[in-house]
Amino acid sequence: MKVLVTGGAGYIGSVTVQRLLDAGHAVSILDNLERGHREALDPRAVFHRADLRNRQAVIDVLQREQPDAVMHFAAYALVGESMADPAMYFVNNVAGGMHLLEAMDVVGVRRLVFSSSCATYGDPGLDLITEDTVQRPQNPYGETKLQFEIAARWYARLKGLHPVFLRYFNACGATATRGEDHDPETHLIPIVLQAALGRRPAVRVMGTDYPTPDGTCIRDYIHLEDLADAHVRALQTPASDAFNLGIGTGYSVRQVIEAARVVTGRTIPVEEAPRRAGDPPRLVAAAQRAREELGWKPRFTDLESILESAWKWHCAHPDGYAGGRG
Numbered sequence: 001m002k003v004l005v006t007g008g009a010g011y012i013g014s015v016t017v018q019r020l021l022d023a024g025h026a027v028s029i030l031d032n033l034e035r036g037h038r039e040a041l042d043p044r045a046v047f048h049r050a051d052l053r054n055r056q057a058v059i060d061v062l063q064r065e066q067p068d069a070v071m072h073f074a075a076y077a078l079v080g081e082s083m084a085d086p087a088m089y090f091v092n093n094v095a096g097g098m099h100l101l102e103a104m105d106v107v108g109v110r111r112l113v114f115s116s117s118c119a120t121y122g123d124p125g126l127d128l129i130t131e132d133t134v135q136r137p138q139n140p141y142g143e144t145k146l147q148f149e150i151a152a153r154w155y156a157r158l159k160g161l162h163p164v165f166l167r168y169f170n171a172c173g174a175t176a177t178r179g180e181d182h183d184p185e186t187h188l189i190p191i192v193l194q195a196a197l198g199r200r201p202a203v204r205v206m207g208t209d210y211p212t213p214d215g216t217c218i219r220d221y222i223h224l225e226d227l228a229d230a231h232v233r234a235l236q237t238p239a240s241d242a243f244n245l246g247i248g249t250g251y252s253v254r255q256v257i258e259a260a261r262v263v264t265g266r267t268i269p270v271e272e273a274p275r276r277a278g279d280p281p282r283l284v285a286a287a288q289r290a291r292e293e294l295g296w297k298p299r300f301t302d303l304e305s306i307l308e309s310a311w312k313w314h315c316a317h318p319d320g321y322a323g324g325r326g
Contacts, residue, residue: 001235002026004065004109006052006100007073008045009036012115012171014178016071016228017042023232028065030058031074037321040178052096055103062107069111069235070104072097075144078186079119079278082141093144094151101151105159112152112163113234118220118244120146120167123280130286131167131242139278149242156240164234166227169246169285173223173306174313181320189221189307192257193314196266203268205253207275210282216253218282220246223300223309233294243294246285247301256303263307 003020007013008029013036020027021044028046041047046065050057052074062070075093076082082089104112119142120135137143155161172189174180180190194200208215222245230245251259261268290296300306 004067013073014040019228059103086140097148128286165242169220179313196264218250220284226298243290244285250284
């Protein structure tokens, strides 16, 4: 199958590109390299440096490639940043996403796999979140993901689009060649490992008064290789539906830090700080639908193995990707 991957130089997109190519698919990438990394690009894929906010550029790439399917990863994805600058998120994630849907319709591409998020659920106050849980985002990032889902569903009704929505919980981990490198870094696991490496003085625990057993946020951590596997499986599914992707177990911020101390054998200093706006107390997936309908089963099901993979990558790349962005 010919697959166009938007955001194929990013954290999850680049690993999915590698998995697609290894499975025999022909892959092209659309990425503006604003937040992706040139070093993360797989040389076997055709690369187009283009921006989703440029409508004609997106149409041109799809007309040139004539893909059978599109995997859409490209998005801004920082909760705190979205709270500070919601316009930037709506312009990039929603308006840019509409350009992609329009281009797919112009070219006649019907199959779409969308990198969505558990942030669309907001704070449902449930032990486990199913795909039928009401979606009430608490931050602009989650709202933009939900708005794209809504638009894609209308394209399904009116234009014959076949969308699949993969709602990630907390993506994490690394492969031997690709890992997590954001600027600024706001994700917990790389921050914790940077502190273990002495690259930052301490881990700031954002909120210690949540209604959880130890007062810190609880999240479901899912390895990016398992996310990539779900994307490849979603290409073939006859279902046009939403699928949660998580391991079904939640870990608190304090539990992540303590597990990282064990995995790294390092002292990891901690500073307590106020809550970050937009963060729900608990987000843990019920992912039975993906297991039953996609045949998906995560391989990384414990926090220690996830941390070990990330620790190896950060030790080998203490400054992230050497080439930076662009």
